[in-house]
Amino acid sequence: MRLHEVVETVTADEPPLGRSIEIDEIVSAGRRAERRRKGGFAMAGAAALVAVVAGGAFALPAHDDTTTATTAVGTAGPTAVTSPPFSFTFGAYDAGRLHVQNPTDVSAAYQVATITVDGAPSGAYASLTVYQPGAFNEASLTNATTVTVDGQAVLQATLLADGKPRTDADRGDKAIAWQYATGAWAVVKSLSTDADNPSFTDLTALIAGFKPNTSPAPAVLPFTMAYLPAGYTAVDVAEHSLPGWDSITGSNGTVYGGAIFARNAPATGLSDPYLDLPGSFTITVSSLAATGQKPPPIDASHKCTNADAATSCTYSIVTGTTLLSVTGNLPIAEKTQVAKSIKLADLTDETTWTPATKLLHP
Amino acid sequence: MASLRKLAYLTCGDWHAAEDAVANALVKLYPRWRKLERPDLYVKTMVYRAAIDETRRPWRRERSASHAMPEIALRDPAGATDERLRLKAALDGVPPRQRAAVILRHYLGLSLEDTAQVLGCNLGTAKSQTSRGLAKLRELMAAEKIDLSEGELSHAVA
Numbered sequence: 001m002r003l004h005e006v007v008e009t010v011t012a013d014e015p016p017l018g019r020s021i022e023i024d025e026i027v028s029a030g031r032r033a034e035r036r037r038k039g040g041f042a043m044a045g046a047a048a049l050v051a052v053v054a055g056g057a058f059a060l061p062a063h064d065d066t067t068t069a070t071t072a073v074g075t076a077g078p079t080a081v082t083s084p085p086f087s088f089t090f091g092a093y094d095a096g097r098l099h100v101q102n103p104t105d106v107s108a109a110y111q112v113a114t115i116t117v118d119g120a121p122s123g124a125y126a127s128l129t130v131y132q133p134g135a136f137n138e139a140s141l142t143n144a145t146t147v148t149v150d151g152q153a154v155l156q157a158t159l160l161a162d163g164k165p166r167t168d169a170d171r172g173d174k175a176i177a178w179q180y181a182t183g184a185w186a187v188v189k190s191l192s193t194d195a196d197n198p199s200f201t202d203l204t205a206l207i208a209g210f211k212p213n214t215s216p217a218p219a220v221l222p223f224t225m226a227y228l229p230a231g232y233t234a235v236d237v238a239e240h241s242l243p244g245w246d247s248i249t250g251s252n253g254t255v256y257g258g259a260i261f262a263r264n265a266p267a268t269g270l271s272d273p274y275l276d277l278p279g280s281f282t283i284t285v286s287s288l289a290a291t292g293q294k295p296p297p298i299d300a301s302h303k304c305t306n307a308d309a310a311t312s313c314t315y316s317i318v319t320g321t322t323l324l325s326v327t328g329n330l331p332i333a334e335k336t337q338v339a340k341s342i343k344l345a346d347l348t349d350e351t352t353w354t355p356a357t358k359l360l361h362p
Numbered sequence: 363m364a365s366l367r368k369l370a371y372l373t374c375g376d377w378h379a380a381e382d383a384v385a386n387a388l389v390k391l392y393p394r395w396r397k398l399e400r401p402d403l404y405v406k407t408m409v410y411r412a413a414i415d416e417t418r419r420p421w422r423r424e425r426s427a428s429h430a431m432p433e434i435a436l437r438d439p440a441g442a443t444d445e446r447l448r449l450k451a452a453l454d455g456v457p458p459r460q461r462a463a464v465i466l467r468h469y470l471g472l473s474l475e476d477t478a479q480v481l482g483c484n485l486g487t488a489k490s491q492t493s494r495g496l497a498k499l500r501e502l503m504a505a506e507k508i509d510l511s512e513g514e515l516s517h518a519v520a
Contacts, residue, residue: 001510010446010450013446014377
C-alpha cells in the first residue's frame with residue numbers, strides 16, 4: 001500500500017466542512033485583523049504633526065471617582081470636567097446620512113460609538129472615539145492635513161497600512177479629528193472600499209452635532225465575578241458590544257457585553273481604543289442564537305477554541321445559547337477560575353445588570 | 363483547503379480541532395499575505411503548529427457522553443472500516459512531529475527544505491524526522507500485516 005492510499009483511507013471519514021471554514025468569514029476576519037494592524041495602535045506616532053488647538057463649544061466630562069458631571073460651555077479653550085468612571089457622557093445623534101449610535105465602550109481614556117452610514121458600501125463601518133484630554137496622540141494620523149470647518153480646526157487623513165500606500169480595497173479608509181476641549185480630541189474613523197463614501201465632507205458634518213449629555217449614564221454589564229487575578233482591574237468595559245478596539249465593529253445584537261482587564265493600561269498617547277494590551281485578558285458574553293452559530297465544536301462544555309498557544313486561547317462556557325468567553329494572556333488555570341466565578345445576570349432584563357464599577361462580588 | 367485540513371487532522375487526530383486549526387491559520391494568513399514570500403509554506407506551518415498545540419491540550423482529550431448520539435451498527439462486508447481503523451491506529455502510533463514530517467514530505471510533496479521550514483528545524487532534523495517516521499509507520503503497519511510500498515518512498519530519505 002502506498003502512503004497516498006494510507007492517507008486517503010484514514011481520512012475517508014472526513015466530515016463536511018463545519019462552521020469554521022467559510023471563505024467569506026476568513027476574508028472578513030483577515031481584513032479586520034489587517035485593519036487592526038493598520039490602525040497602528042502604536043503608542044508613539046511615527047511622524048510629527050502640528051497639533052491644532054481649537055476652541056470648542058463645550059467640554060466632555062472627564063472621569064473621576066468623586067465628582068459628578070457638569071457641562072462646561074465656553075468658546076475659548078474649555079476644559080474638561082469630571083464624571084463617574086465607566087459612564088457614557090454623550091448620546092446618539094444624526095448628521096446628514098451619518099448616524100452616531102449611543103456609545104457602547106468606555107475606558108478611563110475614551111468612549112466609543114459606532115456610526116452607521118446610509119448608502120455605504122457593504123462591509124464599511126465607522127466609529128466616533130471621544131478621548132479624554134491628553135489621551136489621543138494626534139501624531140498617529142501620520143499624513144493628516146488641517147482644514148477649517150465652521151471656524152473649527154480639523155485634522156483629516158487617509159489611513160495607511162503600515163505607512164505604505166493603501167490598496168484599492170482600502171482606498172476609502174480615512175479619519176478626521178478635532179479638539180472638543182483643550183487637548184481633548186474626538187476622532188472619527190471610517191473604513192470603506194469606496195474612496196468617497198463616506199467622504200470627508202460627510203465626516204466633518206458630525207462635528208457640529210456633537211454634544212455632551214448633562215447626566216452621564218453608567219455602563220452596565222450582564223455579569224459579576226467573584227475572582228479577579230491579583231493586580232488586575234477593569235480598564236475597558238462595553239455594553240452591547242465587544243470591548244476595546246473591537247467595539248468599533250458593533251455587535252449586531254449578538255454581544256451582551258464584555259470587559260478588558262489589565263494590570264496597566266496606557267491613558268495617554270493612544271491612537272485607537274485598546275487592542276491586545278500586554279498581559280491583559282478579556283471577558284465577553286454573547287449570544288449564539290442570534291447568529292445561528294454552533295457552539296464550539298467539542299464534546300465537552302469547556303474548551304479552548306483558539307489554536308494559539310495555551311496562554312492565549314479562549315476558555316468558553318456554553319449555557320444554552322449563551323457563550324461566556326475568557327480570552328487573553330492569562331494562564332489557563334487562572335482563566336478557568338475567572339470563568340467559573342462569573343455569575344450571569346438575566347440577559348433579557350437590563351435592570352438586573354451591574355454597573356461596571358461593581359463587577360467584583362466575592 | 364482539504365489538504366490543509368488533512369494535514370491538521372493527521373497531526374492532531376481530531377476533525378473539529380483540525381478545522382479550528384485551519385480556520386485560525388487562514389485568518390492569520392490574510393493580513394500577512396503581501397509580506398510573505400511563500401504563503402503556502404506559511405499556512406502549512408501555522409496549521410502544523412496549531413494542530414500540534416491542539417494535541418497538547420488536555421481538554422481536547424475530554425469527551426462527554428451526555429450529548430452523543432447513539433451509534434448505529436452497520437454492516438461492513440468489505441472490511442473498509444476495519445482497515446481504516448487499523449491504518450489510523452498505525453499512523454497515530456507515529457510521534458506527531460515525525461508523522462507531520464512524513465505527511466508534508468510524501469503526501470503533500472514538499473521538498474526536504476520546505477519540510478524543514480514548516481517544521482521549524484534544520485535540514486538534517488527534517489531528514490531524520492521523516493526517516494524515523496517512515497520507519498515507525500512501516501513497523502506499525504507490518505504488525506497489522508500491511509506492507510507500506512517502497513515505490514513512491516524511494517526518495518524519502520534522500
